[in-house]
Amino acid sequence: MKEIFEPSSVAVIGASNKPGKIGYILVKNLIESRFGGKIFPVNPKEKIILGLKCFPSVLSISEPVDMALVAISATRVPPVIEDCGRKGIKLAVVLSAGFAEIGNVELEKRIVEIARKYNLRLLGPNCAGLIVNKLNLHACMEARVSKGDLALAAQSGAFGALIISMVKSRGLGLSTFISYGNRADVDEADILQYFYEDEETRAIMMYIEGLKDGRKFMNIASKVALQKPIVTIKVGRTPASMRAVTSHTGALAGEYKIYEAAFKKCGVYLVDEVVELVEVSHILSRTKPILGNKVCIVTNSGGPGVLLTDYIETKGLEVPQLSSHLRNKLSFLPPMCSTGNPIDLTADANAERYYEVLEILSKSDECNYIAIIFIPPAYINAVDVVRGIVDAWKDFGSKKPIAIYVGGEGVESAINYAEQEGIPITIDLKSLATSISALKFRAEYLKQTSRHIN
Structure with missing residues (x-):
């Protein structure tokens, strides 16, 4: 997983010169975080964005591109994923919403099918992006956070933003933050595998609405928990919150007690409160x-x-x-x-x-x-x-x-x-x-x- 989460070059598809637009925020964050790799804004209507040459498509970029951040309307995503595949990009991070979380299941299936044709991995859709602090990579629309030894994975980008604000207020930092939204392709287990491989990470925090592949998650978590503590908030305890989960990321929440038993078996510690996620992970990372x-x-x-x-x-x-x-x-x-x-x-x-x-x-x-x-x-x-x-x-x-x-x-x-x-x-x-x-x-x-x- 290191190969897809640690790029040397990033394209921002939907890059913009308009402050407040996600495409503007993404390019600005990449520049201001001093990412050491190449940054390629992509927008057929622009020539220069924040001082960087802008390209009409990823296929017009002559240099290799490892990762693409996709911030365009949902209906325009499939042909862009096709271009990313043809370009040989390893990971497409789809920040765009409007897929399975609102019932557009077929549109989400379509982009996954296109990506698999090219062995292209997808993060999202409906996600906030990712931060890899050892690379100064802030490929994300949330606030920047200093380097630390805690990793965070969250289906909800806003929940990730909340944890980032708590971490910053505590004077702590993150090694990595990955928001994975609908997890149409890259899922919790894949992200855990990356955290396991990452030498900067000492403890892992997770916000989970539901699991895509419970057995895969348990197999990987069981291995990871031997080396690094995993602390998790699992939402969806009540019928109302289970309905809310489905409308948020299209996930199926599942019976909470089943998750409790499964997590206990694979070494994942469940907490009830947001503050505990940060505080407990911090203590476990050093004790x-x-x-x-x-x-x-x-x-x-x-x-x-x-x-x-x-x-x-x-x-x-x-x-x-x-x-x-x-x-x-x-x-x-x-x-x-x-x-x-x-x-x-x-x-x-x-x-x-x-x-x-x-x-x-x-x-x-x-x-x-x-x-x-x-x-x-x-x-x-x-x-x-x-x-x-x-x-x-x-x-x-x-x-x-x-x-x-x-x-x-x-x-x-x-x-x-x-x-x-x-x-x-x-x-x-x-x-x-x-x-x-x-x-x-x-x-x-x-x-x-x-x-x-x-």
Whole structure:
């Protein structure tokens, strides 16, 4: 799949000089992202677009073309796909809508038949395009996003835009974004295969309305999940949302419980909320999973610790009472601290207090995972405390997974410090619990597939 998703040259069919037109946005994004390959605008009515020579058709381009972005009306797409095939193009990305999603099934079948005649792959139709950041390739009508190690595949282009905005607001980045719309040809399984091959990708996020070929997806996902975590939102739980899925991309949503069972079998972790897709994927990309379901909570605030306890136990994990032996080891803490579980270090907790408690817990067999909450009051230097937590993560995280939530006012510098040190932070408390559940799920999947967990 690398051959089709990593082009050296791109043609934009339907390129335009009119700001606001998709054909204008596509050419502008390719130029501004500093794509290193050749860019060929195609429009028989234009000579120059954004400083680039414009061609009347792809067949009039004398140089090789690897990828074509197609942004014209649906009825004009078939002859253009024919031209792309004759030109030897490897991938046609059809952004045009008006196919199976509105009942034009035969028109969609027609472009697939033409493409197959030439061994040309189709992405879409009714998609938003793709981003491959290692190539500075922004062949997409959505906003640009910085380089990172999370990959995103979404049937819905707008959902992709939403995730991109969340990733950017978190100071994170994407390795790749692929919007695949009606997935008339290239489907979820093909995209997963590319993410598997891509050395820049450490974890995979997916928005799925329905699967084109469930068995193919499961076979590839089972292999990919051994190397890279896959976190997914699957929509279509209710009769109303299943109808909406059909009208959106022409997909058949299918019974949700069947998807739940299938995804569990092939190592795909399902989340319920959009924020969890980003936060959980980020934690999984940098945290080693281990077997076990006992969680110890270390917090500087009692209320959030109680709430996190609910979230964790709702996920089928356990927040156990600590033994008197372990509590005795924590007796160095000031008397106002609670040595139960959650362990409440109180509002004035400093870096040393967090570090010493984490060192003790990392050596204890009374918990498998450690969940940290840090919500600094105004008089505490958040960076200083997070520095101690980061040091503990580096020193003890290999022994026991540590998942960290940082929240409250003025914590941006503290979060940035941790992220720059390679330590993942979540800013959503529920996602902290979901991340630990996902780590446990991944450990169990790897064990079931005969992978050894230290």
